[in-house]
Amino acid sequence: MGKNTVFADDIEEIIISEEKLKTRIRELGEEITAAYNEDDDIVMLCILRGAVLFMADLAREIDLPVVFDFMDVSSYGASTESSGVVRIIKDMEENIEDRHLLIVEDIIDTGRTLKHVVDMLHTRSPKSIKIVTLLDKPERRVQKELEADFNGFEIPDKFVVGYGLDFAEKYRNLSFIGVLKEKMYS
Secondary structure: OOOOHHHHHHEEEEEEOHHHHHHHHHHHHHHHHHHOOOOOOEEEEEEEOOOHHHHHHHHOOOOOOEEEEEEEEEEEOOOOOEEEEEEEEEOOOOOOOOOEEEEEEEEEOOOHHHHHHHHHHHOOOOOEEEEEEEEEOHHHOOOOOOOOOEEEEEOOOOOEEEOOEOEOOEOOOOOOEEEEOHHHOO
16 A cells, blocks of 8 residues: 555545546646636636645646635535535635636535535636536436536445545545545445
């Protein structure tokens, strides 16, 4: 397993290696660069906390000027299921009126939380809203009309951690995406 061996007994399998992450993020950066013009005013909005590592690496692969902002949104407790209640813990600070907004998300699962955020941000009159997600679980999607404009990896409905994704605030610093053993969260 290499790095992060302290968690070796907690991980059932590695589904996306560090190398695959790096390669796909480079490709996503190229796709995003091609989707905008050089003079577009782009705000990258990182959804905290899970998307921090992804945004940091992705931003370095985008060959355009971008502004960073952050939003902390919660619909999860310490368990694996969403509470259904969306709370804005930290709102973004940038004014996005007439600017291009690129929402950077770690994973789209049911889509409920992200749909709430997108609907709210539309009221702020951005020029456009695009979504980039590292991981997508389409079989869990409740909000069928919600799709990412840029998608890193489609994954099966398994409980994954690593590269920013956590369980009870642990495992975020893994350099890969792994499936957490069921005994760790059940």
